Amino acid sequence: MKTTNWTLILSFAILAFGLSTESAFAQNDEQSVKQRLLERVGAVDALKISGAVGENNKGYLEQRANLNPAQTKTMNEENADRRTLYTILAKRLGLSVAVVGQGRAESIRKKSASNVWIQDPSGNWSKK
Numbered sequence: 001m002k003t004t005n006w007t008l009i010l011s012f013a014i015l016a017f018g019l020s021t022e023s024a025f026a027q028n029d030e031q032s033v034k035q036r037l038l039e040r041v042g043a044v045d046a047l048k049i050s051g052a053v054g055e056n057n058k059g060y061l062e063q064r065a066n067l068n069p070a071q072t073k074t075m076n077e078e079n080a081d082r083r084t085l086y087t088i089l090a091k092r093l094g095l096s097v098a099v100v101g102q103g104r105a106e107s108i109r110k111k112s113a114s115n116v117w118i119q120d121p122s123g124n125w126s127k128k
Helices: 002-017 024-039 041-050 069-093 097-111
Strands: 053-055 061-063 117-119 125-127
Touching: 024 041, 024 069, 041 053, 041 061, 041 069, 053 097, 061 069, 069 097, 097 117
Parallel strands: 053 117
Antiparallel strands: 053 061, 117 125
16 A cells, blocks of 8 residues: 555656656647646636535546536546546556546545535545
8 A cells, every 4th residue: 555655646746747758749648638737727626616516536526516518518628638647647657547546536635625525535525
């Protein structure tokens, strides 16, 4: 377990600093995904603060209330970009996408604002 946690910490350090051993094409793709995630932060935060979505234990947004079409689109685009980024990191680190997502979920839980819906590793939902 400690080795897995250390590997996850390393993976997020790589993500944060943008280090990559992939081809130029993969770097551009990764950079594009990161840029879209950054551009969407405000909209995603608004959804989380409103309680319409929460952060599940797999590293993805999960619907918690009725969403209008624009909100659903935001959630789906966010999850698609997260999945792409987790896949890139998993390949680079020799881990499964699920392990990368779970590690990211743990990080998100710790950093989430008050009153945001979060799901613990056991699957229980609560407001932070």
